[in-house]
Amino acid sequence: MMRSLTKTILGFGLLTLSAMAFAGGPLEGIAEKQAINWHAIIMFCVFVALTMGITYWAAGRTKSTADFYTAGGGITGFQNGMAIAGDYMSAATLLGLTAMVYTQGYDGYIYMLAFFAGWPIILFLMAERLRNLGKFTFSDITAYRLDQGKVRTMAAISSLTVVCFYLIAQMVGAGQLIKLLFGLEYNVAIFAVGILMMVYVTFGGMVATTWVQIIKAGMLLIGGTLVMVLAFSQFDFSFQNLVEKATAVHKLGDKLMSPGSLLADPVTAISLGLGLMFGTAGLPHILMRFFTVTNAKEARKSVLYASGFVAYFFNVIFIMGLAGILVVGQNPEFFEGGVVGGKMIGGGNMVAMHLAKAVGGNMLLGFLAAVAFATILAVVSGLALAGASAISHDLYARVIMKGKASEATEIRVSRIATICLGFVAILLGILFEKQNIAFMVGLAFGVAAAANFPVLILSMYWKGLTTRGALFGGYGGLVSAVLFVVFSKSVWVDVLHNPAPLFPYTQPALFAMPLAFLLAYIFSKTDTSVRAGKEIEAFEDQYVRAQTGFGASGASSH
């Protein structure tokens, strides 16, 4: 009994971690195909038609590399804040977290705070410098005063690693989810997502991707709020009333509103907190969004709006999950064979969807399903653009052509790269269909926190960082994060079927991140080359630019 409980909780921890960042695939086994949901399909078609129109319009405005990678740097703080919120809150945020509150109560709320708390830190310590130093990709910053070829190659490799792991998670989640919500075949769903993404990104670049994100974020906020209000109204908008009733029927009883065993282990709790906080600050598609605004002023505003939307929405989800305990959890209609408390139709992640149906009928269910699909599409597009820019801007234009490529060829390369990434995503989605991909997002966040973040923050804050230090830190973080995950239970035991994990924790960040910092420090300090001396000297000018924005790309009138 105790063991199975622990297993469930552990499984759920993984599920939710994966669920929150990618499209919350039903992780308890393969989703069953559902009857075709016409409301959802029609509403989704309206969304696609609208975004296609925008892509057509955006294509006419995408002429230079700056247009393609950063929408010409002309996005306002509010728009960018919406788009960041859109990038950050995936379908799974809605589905996975609602499900988590439904089963775990307060633990889900703790989890959401961990997901939110990174944003203020990004604002205080990074936003302004990112905008002032960066141009198209975050390697513009790490390679600012270091060896362009080597550092960009390293940053591009770790960016592509993060993007690929994230894409696998998204694509598999998308296929399962769409099969469930729309009643489409898995492969059809994978192709639909892959091809739509290619169209948005190839033709519309960052302009189209941004607007897809904005529309989707708006839909998500509206849809979630609507469901929450309708559900909460059944309890006269009284939190007291809602919790009283929920506690009375929930199997956790009085424990519903206090911390459970999810984060009982302090090492896991801290490691997870670090991974979520600093992983966010190392995700290439999120970092890229800081280069789309006019100046540091707008970059700061973006974070203000984005974190406001994220914080608001997490609280909406908390209410939705609690209301779900009563509205969905007590209704035999939503359980297989009509057994309340049995197996939920479509799997545990469907609480939000069932709730929408219960309070708003098929129309609202259709709308929320369309929102979920739109969400996957938007997140995948952002990822593809970040991956394509690592290939075309970093590898092709800077490393291979050494800055001599024309804008036209660079854009062409990034379009080709997008199409290739699209097919890679489709292929990976099909290959991994039957795999348990729960660890993929942990891997993506772990690599982002251990490979991208330390080098990025050191390059902005520490004068002493040299090329050698950056390479050891970056590659060291990348390799150790991957190895820690491979040796952890989720891969070593669950995928490779070894008897016991070599690394006892599921979260790599607490171990891989300090290692990356340490390597970067040691190998910079011991670097006595002439080149290193010049790099350290060059920090002075970089520092003034980081602080004042003078010389920043696309900076205003000065």
Add this chain to the structure above:
Amino acid sequence: MSSGMYKLMRENPKFQQLVDKRGRFAWTLSAIVLTMFYGFEMVVAFSPASLGRPIAEGSMVTVGVAVELFMFIFFWVLTAIYVRRANTEFDALTEEILMDAWRDTK
């Protein structure tokens, strides 16, 4: 040219003032967020029961829920405070530093 500008700005006492003021402000706010967040995580790990108590007799709102809701709001308010000060005071100071440097190059 631009290196000359950077040198001028760096040597302007206002630059040091900007860096000190903004740095202190940003690190203070970060320290508040990090301390509260990881402090909270520690309470979750070591003393979960204290978060499970109701805030008042008969209330269904637990201390944990109240604390967390407060942190969601408080952290966001801190971002608003930072953005406000950075976009007015610090940006004005930056503008002055740039203007001084321009004037001196002429």
